Amino acid sequence: MMPFTYQRVVDTRAALMAAAVAPTATYISGGTNLLDLMKLGIEQPTHLIDISRLPLDAIEATADGGLRIGAQVRNSSLAADQRIRSDYPVLAQALLSGASAQIRNKASTAGNLLQRTRCYYFYDRNTPCNKRVPGSGCSALNGFNRMHAVLGSSDACIAVHPSDMAVAMLVLDAMVEVMDTGGVTRQIPIGDLHRLPGTTPNIETGLTPGEMITAVILPPPQRGRQLYRKVRDRASYAFALVSVAVVVDVERDTIVRARLALGGVAAKPWRAPEAETHLIGETVSAEVFEGAADIALTNAVGRGGNDFKIPLAKRTIQYALAAASERG
Template identity: 60%
Template sequence: MKPFRYERANGVAAACAAAAAPGARFIAGGTNLIDLMKLQIETPELLVDIGLLPLADIIESTAEGGLRIGAGVTNSGLAADMRVRRLYPLLSQAILAGASTQLRNKATTGGNLLQRTRCPYFYDTTKPCNKRAPGSGCAALHGINRMNAVMGVSDDCIAAHPSDMAVAMTALDARLETVAPDGAIRAIPIDALYRAPGNTPHIETVLAPGELIRSVLLPPPPQGRQVYRKVRDRASFAFALVSVAVVAEREGDRVRAARVAFGSLSYKPWRSAEAEASLEGASATRTSFDAAGIAALKNARGYGHNDFKIPLARRTLRATLADAVGV
């Protein structure tokens, strides 16, 4: 690990100002950043510790009618909150499907959303990676790419976003409230946070230098049943091969409305407007669920080792929808 300076922030404004400097990074739980620093993939000159800032509360938002989740709330704390378990069980299910108890006790809400890909070539400094070293190439493109993305990526980078929590938040229409170094506050829909890789995969989000995620805003809970399903190589402490977050409302023998988001298929949690349109008013049958899967994955592209993700995602969606609507 290379030497770095450390500064404990005493306020949000001071934290943003310090982190806006070149080579500075925020740190809270550090469950991803510290590992990357040990491998010298991340080499910040300054760590701005925001762990003691007043960002660790979950409050009911009277204005929006939902919940305001502080960016410093731990994954364990968020998953265990009775309001989340009762009103947003999808979110609790997704968080508990990720990592381990020890990591969830340290990892924070803001950090989870901003964690970096687990593509093995990103972690291997002996291999080219445009996300780690812009312009060096993408070793995953023709390498062992079993865990990589099949949607929305480019030939410059096929890395997949690893979060479980972010998939559920995408299906729940979460928004992020951020603070910039100049004090400006903005709300960013979670689906708009992540930048497509294009030819600049090292630029991963729309956040400016020093811009801090202060909270996550959940709107009132949607109608219908919420289900998260994660397919992985082992039962715990494994990233998803494919995950699906579904909110589905049934009316008689038909699906009145549905929300669908996939994990581990793209550079971000992938909300499928095509699947949702296919399901609206459709019969609550496996045939309709199969049609939704075909619509959702129509533009997917495998790269060899990860070709299996496309049919797996369709089958996982079918099973998750069947669970959600009681078929």
């Protein structure tokens, strides 16, 4: 591990000032991903700013009836909150399907959003990886790519984003609140937080240097039934091969509102607006769900080892839509 300095801060302004002074600094909270990357020499920050004790660990009601989730709220606490379980069950389901109980007890809301890919080649410094070393190549293109992206990828990178929580927050239309080193706050739609790889897969988010996530804001509870379905190799502590988050509102067997997001298939949580449009106004049926699944995967491209993800994603979408459309 490379030498680094460490600083613990207790207020947000001090954290931002520290980041402004040390441009190569990195924020650390739970550290469940960052510390592994540092041990492997993939992340090499010269200065760590410990923000785990910032007063950002509350879940508060907003004026319009939504919720403001502080960046330091632990995944386990968020999943257990009664307001999340009753009004945003898709989020609770996603959180409980991610990682192990021990990791959920440590992982923070902001850290979950900003975790990096679990691509084998990204973690192996002996292989080329454009995300780790820009311009070096992508070993996954012609390598073992079973876990990799079928949507939104490029010839520079086919890695996927591993978060379950982010997929659920995307289907809920969450906003991410961030603050820059000058103390200026802005909100980013969660769908715009992460970037597709294009030719610069090493640039993973739209955050500016030193900018820090302070909260995630959920809109007021949405009508309809919510469901998160995750398909993985084993029942616990495994990343998604494919995951699907849906919100479906049905009146008299007619779909009046639909939201659909996918995980495990792209470099960012993937929304399927065309499939949503296809569903609205249709009578609940297997044929309608199959059509939506086909639309959601229209532009999917397999790379050999991950070809199976395309039909798997379609089947998972159909299952999730059917289950969420059932009458209570």
